[in-house]
Each structure stands twice: as C-alpha cells, then as structure tokens.
Amino acid sequence: MRLYFFSIFVTKLEFLHEERFVKLVMLFSSMEERTKLLSWWLVLLISFYHVSSYVKADGMSSSSIEKQGMVRHDQLRRITKQSKGSSSSSKSSKSSKVSKSSYQVWASDQSNSVPGQTSSGIKGSFLWIWDSDSIEFQLKNSQEEAIPLSCTPDEASGPCDLLDIFPSNLERCTAAGCTDESLGDLDGFGRLHGVIKDPLNRYVTANMFAPGGGYVGVIDTETREAIALFRVTKVNFPVPRSVHMSFWSADGSAILIANLHGKMIERIDVKRSNDGSITGLEFNVSASVYLGKAFGKTEDASFFQGNNAFGRPLIGSVAGDYAIADTGDFTPSMVCKETGCEGTQPQGGARTNNVPICPISSSNNNVYVTLGGGGLFVLKVDETPMKIVGEYGNAVINGAGCGGVEANGRMFLNGGVSASGAGADQSTFTLYSFEDDLFSNNAAPKENAPMPIQVFKDPTNTNTIGNVDGTRSSDISGQLPTTSTRRDSHGAFQTLDGKYIHVVDRIQNVMEVFDSQTYERVNTYDLVSIDGKSGRDGPSGPCRAKSILDDPGLVLNDPAPDLFEITPDGKYFAVAFRGPVPVSVTHSAQGSCPGVGIVEITEGGKSGRLVDVLRTTNTVDDVSVASIPGGHNYVGVERSDVHGAIVVFK
Numbered sequence: 001m002r003l004y005f006f007s008i009f010v011t012k013l014e015f016l017h018e019e020r021f022v023k024l025v026m027l028f029s030s031m032e033e034r035t036k037l038l039s040w041w042l043v044l045l046i047s048f049y050h051v052s053s054y055v056k057a058d059g060m061s062s063s064s065i066e067k068q069g070m071v072r073h074d075q076l077r078r079i080t081k082q083s084k085g086s087s088s089s090s091k092s093s094k095s096s097k098v099s100k101s102s103y104q105v106w107a108s109d110q111s112n113s114v115p116g117q118t119s120s121g122i123k124g125s126f127l128w129i130w131d132s133d134s135i136e137f138q139l140k141n142s143q144e145e146a147i148p149l150s151c152t153p154d155e156a157s158g159p160c161d162l163l164d165i166f167p168s169n170l171e172r173c174t175a176a177g178c179t180d181e182s183l184g185d186l187d188g189f190g191r192l193h194g195v196i197k198d199p200l201n202r203y204v205t206a207n208m209f210a211p212g213g214g215y216v217g218v219i220d221t222e223t224r225e226a227i228a229l230f231r232v233t234k235v236n237f238p239v240p241r242s243v244h245m246s247f248w249s250a251d252g253s254a255i256l257i258a259n260l261h262g263k264m265i266e267r268i269d270v271k272r273s274n275d276g277s278i279t280g281l282e283f284n285v286s287a288s289v290y291l292g293k294a295f296g297k298t299e300d301a302s303f304f305q306g307n308n309a310f311g312r313p314l315i316g317s318v319a320g321d322y323a324i325a326d327t328g329d330f331t332p333s334m335v336c337k338e339t340g341c342e343g344t345q346p347q348g349g350a351r352t353n354n355v356p357i358c359p360i361s362s363s364n365n366n367v368y369v370t371l372g373g374g375g376l377f378v379l380k381v382d383e384t385p386m387k388i389v390g391e392y393g394n395a396v397i398n399g400a401g402c403g404g405v406e407a408n409g410r411m412f413l414n415g416g417v418s419a420s421g422a423g424a425d426q427s428t429f430t431l432y433s434f435e436d437d438l439f440s441n442n443a444a445p446k447e448n449a450p451m452p453i454q455v456f457k458d459p460t461n462t463n464t465i466g467n468v469d470g471t472r473s474s475d476i477s478g479q480l481p482t483t484s485t486r487r488d489s490h491g492a493f494q495t496l497d498g499k500y501i502h503v504v505d506r507i508q509n510v511m512e513v514f515d516s517q518t519y520e521r522v523n524t525y526d527l528v529s530i531d532g533k534s535g536r537d538g539p540s541g542p543c544r545a546k547s548i549l550d551d552p553g554l555v556l557n558d559p560a561p562d563l564f565e566i567t568p569d570g571k572y573f574a575v576a577f578r579g580p581v582p583v584s585v586t587h588s589a590q591g592s593c594p595g596v597g598i599v600e601i602t603e604g605g606k607s608g609r610l611v612d613v614l615r616t617t618n619t620v621d622d623v624s625v626a627s628i629p630g631g632h633n634y635v636g637v638e639r640s641d642v643h644g645a646i647v648v649f650k
Contacts, residue, residue: 101132101568102132102133102568102649103568103647104129104647104650105128105614105648106127106128106129106204106221106645106647106648107127107128107576107595107614107616107642107644108192108193108194108642108644108645109192109594109616109618109642109643110191110192110193110641110642110643111126111579111583111641112620112621112639113126113161113162113163113618114163114620114621117621118623120581120621120639121191121210122187122190122191123189123190123210124163124189124190125162125190125191125192126160126161126162126192126616127158127192127195128159128595128614129158129159129224130147130149130596130614131650132567135598139598139612142612145615148160150224151165152165153309153310163189165206165217165219165224165225165309166217166226166229166304167306167307169182169184170306171183171305172186172231172302172303172304173304173318174300174302175300175318176300183304186231187210187212188210188212188213188242189215190208190213191209191584192643193209193243193244194207194643194646195207195219196245196246196248197221198252200252200276201650202220202221202222202277203219203220203221204221204646205247206219207244207246208243209245209584210242211239212240212242213231213241213243214240214241214242214243215229215230215232215243216230216232216246216255216257217229217230218255218278221648223310225309226309227315228281228315229303230283230303231302231303231304232264232266232301233259233285233301233322234297234299235261235262235290235292235296235297236296236297240261240262240298240299241261241262242259242260244356244357245357245359245402246258247361247367249361249365249367249381250361250362250363250365252272253270254268254269256381258356258358258359259356260356260357263291263292263356264289265288265289265369266283266288266301267284267288267386268284280315281315281317282316282317283302283303283316283318283319283320284319284384285300285320285321285322285325286319286321286322286324286325286385287320287383287386288325288385288386289377289385289386291337291338291371293338293340293341295328297327300318302318303317303318326385326387329341331388331391332387333446335391335447337354337377337391338351338352339352340352346393347393347448348394348447349375349393349466350373350374350375350394350466351371351373351375351394352373352394353373354371354372354373354375355371355372355373356370356372357370357372357400357402357419358370358401358403360404360413361381362436363406364437366378366379366380366389366436366439367381368411368413370400370402371394372399372420373394373399373465374395374399374465374466375391375392375393375396375397375399375466376390376391376392376397378391380439389443390439391447391448392447393447393448393466394465396448396451396452396466397415397432397452398430398465399415399418399428399466400418400419400423400428400465401414401415401489403416403489403490403491403492403493403504405494405501407494407498407499409435410433410435410436412431412432412455412492412494412514413431413452414432414489414490414492415430415432415489416428416488416506417464417465417488417585417588418465419584423587424587425475426464426465427461427486428461428462428464428465428487428488429487429488429489429503429505430454430461430467431455431457431501432452432453432455434450435450438450453519455514456512458487459471460485460487461487477630478629479587479588479590479630479631480555480630481536481558482555486508487505487507487508488506488507488588489503489506489512490504490506490561490562490563491503491561491564492504493573495566495601496566496570498516499516499517500516500605501513501516502608504562504564505561506578506588507560507588509526509527509559510525511525511527511561512524513525513605513607522606523606525609527559527597527599528541528543528558528559530609531609532607532608532609536557541610541611542597542610542613543557543577543597544593546593546595546613546615547592548579548580548636548638551634551635553632553633553635554592559591559592559613560582560589560590561576562576562578562642562644563645564576565645566647568647568649570605571600572599573597573598573599573608574598574645574646574647575596575597575598576643576645577594577597577613578591578642578643579594579616579638579639579640579641580592580594580636580638581625582628586629587629587631588630589641590631590632593613593615594616594617594640594641595613595642596613596616596642597610598611599611616640617640618638618639619638619639621639623639
C-alpha cells in the first residue's frame with residue numbers, strides 16, 4: 001500500500017529533488033522497499049525527459065528540469081549508503097525527523113564565487129548548509145562527506161551562491177522612490193561574513209562585509225530563499241560603509257546592524273504575523289546612532305525590490321528621518337563619543353576608533369556594541385533613536401571583541417586582536433562580564449558604570465587597544481601554530497544549561513572554558529589532537545586528515561577556529577574553520593582545513609574534542625594570493641574561508 005502511494009506522490013516533480021527524496025526514502029522501514037524505491041527513482045529519471053506533461057504541469061524549461069532531476073552518481077551512491085546505514089532502526093529514524101535534535105548548520109564562506117576578481121571577498125560568496133541527518137551520516141562513515149543543501153529551485157545540492165540567492169536584476173530603492181540601479185551594476189556585493197538567526201530560528205540575516213558594499217539580507221530558513229535586501233547609510237569616509245555583522249533583538253522585533261566603516265548602528269524594524277512569519281521589514285533611519293565625530297551623510301539607506309530565485313517578491317521599505325537619529329558628537333553624559341571631538345574626552349581610557357564590530361543583544365533589550373579601537377557602548381534597542389545607556393573607555397574594555405553570549409543574566413564579552421594591519425603584532429585574550437539588568441533607559445548614564453567584572457585576561461596580552469596591564473608592547477611571533485605565542489580570542493558560546501562559556505583562540509587552536517557562575521577558568525582543550533588533551537604532540541585529530549595538500553609548505557592540522565554555536569541536543573559545537581587564504585584578519589586566521597569543525601562536548605560541558613570536519617572548497621575564486629602576514633604564503637588553489645557557523649534548530 002505504501003508503495004502504491006509513493007507511485008502517486010513521486011509523479012510530482014519536487015520528489016526528484018535529491019534532498020526531498022532522501023527524506024522520503026527514510027520513511028520506509030524495509031530495506032527491500034527502499035531498494036525498490038531507489039530503482040523506481042532511477043527509472044523515473046531515465047523516462048522523465050520523454051514525458052512532456054511534466055514540463056507543462058510545472059511550467060519549467062528543459063534546462064531547469066535537467067538540473068532539478070539529474071543527480072551525480074556519487075551522490076546517489078551516498079543516498080543508498082544512508083538508506084542502508086539506517087535500516088536497522090527504522091523507528092528511531094522516523095522519530096529523529098521530528099525530534100528537538102534536528103538541525104541545520106549554516107556556514108559563511110567569504111571567498112569570491114566568481115573568477116577574475118582583483119581582490120579577495122569582493123564579489124559573491126558561498127553559503128554552505130547541511131542538515132543533521134547528513135552530518136550524522138558523515139560522523140558514522142568517516143570516508144563519506146555530508147551533502148550541502150541547495151538554496152535555489154534549479155540546483156539539487158549546494159553550496160549556495162550568494163549571487164543566485166539575491167538575483168542581479170533586483171532594483172535599488174529609497175524612501176523617495178526607485179533608482180533604476182540594479183544589484184548587478186553596484187559594487188561591493190560579496191564577502192559573506194556571517195549569517196545570524198532570529199530567536200525563532202525562522203530567518204537569518206546575511207551580512208556582506210565587502211568594503212564599501214554595506215549590504216544586509218534576510219533569508220527564510222525553511223525555504224532557504226531571500227525575502228529582503230537592504231543597503232546601509234553611506235557616510236563621508238574613504239571607505240563609506242560596510243556591514244560587519246547584524247544581530248536580532250531578543251524578541252525578534254528588530255535587526256541591529258553594525259555599519260562598520262560608517263561608524264553607525266542602524267536598525268530594521270520587523271513586523272510578524274501571529275505564527276512568527278515576517279510580514280514587513282522597515283529600515284528605520286530615525287533609530288540610528290552615529291558613533292564617530294562630525295557626521296556627514298552622502299547617501300540614504302536603501303532597499304531592493306524584485307523577485308528572488310523562486311520568483312517571489314522581496315519585501316522591505318525605508319522610513320524615518322535622519323534629523324531624528326542620534327548623529328551628534330556627544331554621549332548623554334556630554335563627553336565625546338569618539339576621542340578627538342571638540343569637547344570633553346572620555347575617561348577610563350580613550351575611544352580612538354569607534355568602528356562597531358558586533359552589536360550583541362540581550363534579553364533586556366540592551367545591545368552591547370564592541371569597538372575596533374576598544375571601549376564599548378550599550379544601547380537600548382526599543383528607543384527611537386536607540387539610546388546610549390552605557391559608555392566605556394578602552395582601558396576598561398579593551399578591544400577588539402566580537403564574541404558575546406548571555407548566561408544566567410550576565411553578558412559575557414571577549415576581547416581579541418585588531419582586524420586591521422595593526423593587529424599583526426598584537427596578542428589579546430580577555431573576557432568580561434556585565435550584570436545585564438543594571439542598565440536602565442531612564443537613569444542618566446555615567447561613564448564606565450556599572451563596572452564590568454574582568455573574568456580573565458591573559459598575562460601575556462600586549463599593551464595594545466587599551467590594555468595597560470601587560471609587560472610588552474608587541475609580539476612578533478606571527479601566526480604559524482608551531483611557533484606563534486600570540487593569542488586571539490574571538491568566537492564564544494555557552495553550553496545548553498548556561499553553566500559553561502567556551503571561547504576560541506584563533507591562533508593557538510584551543511578553547512578556554514569558564515564557569516559562568518564562579519568565573520573560574522575550568523579547562524583548556526585543543527582542536528588538533530584526537531582527544532582534545534594531547535596537543536600537537538599527541539595523535540592528530542580530524543583536521544590533519546582534512547587538511548589541504550597542494551602546498552607542501554602549508555602547516556597541516558591548523559583549524560584556525562572562529563565563530564560557532566551549539567546543536568539543540570547539546571552534543572556538539574559547530575565551529576567555523578578558516579582557510580589558507582583568509583579574506584579577513586589575514587594576520588591571525590590562516591588555517592589548513594576550511595569548513596566547519598564538529599566538536600563533541602564532553603565532561604558535562606567542561607571539555608571537548610574535534611571529531612570531524614565538514615570540509616568546504618572553492619577553486620572558482622582565482623584571485624592572486626597576497627602575502628600572509630606572519631603565516632605561510634600559500635601557493636595552492638584553495639580559496640574557501642569560512643568565518644562563521646551557526647546552528648538552526650528545526
């Protein structure tokens with residue numbers, strides 16, 4: 001009877017799509033039935049091109065049908081193996097499809113997705129998405145690789161090209177009307193620096209960090225299609241705008257954007273239906289906060305209209321008035337936002353370069369804005385314009401942090417090296433904690449209050465980006481893992497129970513673990529050995545086996561971990577691993593096994609070990625390799641460079 005129903009349903013073209021077919025196959029408990037289904041599927045593919053009714057019914061061209069229906073032989077072989085591998089426990093296979101442990105890993109590859117570019121990370125990018133079934137299959141079958149998902153109707157598998165997700169014919173529009181400029185004619189649409197999920201796991205923001213570009217998009221996690229695209233405000237600087245990263249407010253009602261080169265925090269207001277679906281996205285320029293000095297706008301924020309890859313229209317608008325926004329030079333305590341303005345200078349150290357790195361939101365509608373030159377601002381998300389309720393100098397909060405996580409009512413923020421060339425001889429690993437409920441949108445804020453707790457500061461930190469506690473001004477040991485003594489704290493995340501905070505060191509390839517209640521550093525584990533404890537002297541872990549081999553001078557087993565998140569069952573961290581040609585932070589992020597590391601969490605959350613790598617690759621990008629400061633001047637063809645990995649709960 002089930003085979004009869006299958007014969008009906010399979011006549012729908014959508015079940016020729018590999019991903020959907022695999023999920024359907026898994027519903028059948030008998031290995032005999034699964035084998036029959038696979039055979040029927042092959043027959044259907046062969047006969048498919050002779051049945052014109054399919055074309056008429058779906059209104060598809062022959063070329064698009066060919067892309068949709070044809071699946072590589074090696075992928076079919078993997079489907080067969082996945083079917084066999086799960087046949088012994090059909091009940092558990094069915095339940096896993098709807099359990100809270102189902103998830104997807106989304107990884108942001110910064111490299112170019114088109115050849116012939118003059119620089120790294122300036123046009124296109126790849127988005128890699130794997131589902132938990134495919135990841136688990138790889139974990140159980142070390143010789144197989146998880147298959148990335150597609151983001152367009154014409155492709156059977158990924159990775160997803162950013163230029164396909166956001167078509168080139170989208171038209172740029174402002175509050176005053178549309179401009180006749182298409183996305184394909186504009187510069188800087190590239191360098192996918194990270195995707196950040198909303199509280200419901202329904203949508204992600206896509207943050208394109210190409211200098212001068214300033215684009216942020218929104219993607220539906222269910223359909224993996226674009227629903228909106230915006231371009232941030234252009235300011236009168238040599239590099240006038242860029243989107244480093246954006247975060248959602250805790251209730252999902254706003255998107256907070258770090259316009260890094262424009263030195264602004266900007267906001268998109270989010271409207272939702274009762275089921276959480278986004279129905280409106282409005283770039284509210286009245287909410288903006290400028291963090292530099294002598295504000296000068298040269299182009300308004302804008303949005304794009306047109307159809308996405310599925311033929312559905314994007315949503316979005318721009319509203320508000322820059323005259324309402326906070327574009328002045330002073331904080332509410334009447335000191336200079338940025339050192340050097342004509343007025344009272346900040347205490348507790350300077351704020352020398354207020355490029356916002358990460359606007360990390362909390363459950364109390366606070367957003368913690370880390371700054372490239374050190375220092376910090378805390379803003380109230382639900383005020384218009386957003387209101388500064390905390391202001392700190394760089395001697396109190398050293399730069400340049402991006403990792404932030406809330407646990408037990410406390411916001412933990414780290415500090416690492418500068419992304420600019422100045423960071424090449426810096427060494428920084430610092431962690432701070434704030435009592436989040438101490439900030440009020442009514443009280444007049446005072447400088448450096450409330451004071452944060454310094455959870456950890458490595459005694460070898462250089463006296464740079466605000467630090468004055470060290471014993472040296474520089475560290476010129478480079479970034480090679482066999483010789484470098486430098487440190488660089490970046491990504492951070494908590495265990496499911498919030499008890500432990502894990503923080504990566506991008507150069508030393510380790511995780512530092514802190515107790516969120518006592519602030520004790522309880523463990524250090526490595527990502528290079530098989531047990532997470534033996535370091536480079538012990539048996540090597542999966543990164544060595546997955547390392548690039550086309551340049552004998554490249555140091556192997558060098559993960560260069562970056563941003564990461566936890567799986568919904570609490571078993572793993574999915575950690576971004578950088579590539580041999582790092583697009584950003586070139587002096588601290590060269591790695592040998594680009595992709596996403598799967599780190600098993602052990603010892604009740606206090607430790608971990610790398611168990612596999614979801615390898616990414618990009619040989620389309622053929623940009624010439626510039627010198628890698630403090631690293632190896634790679635001569636091979638791999639260009640993949642994954643900066644961020646998130647876990648979307650399904």
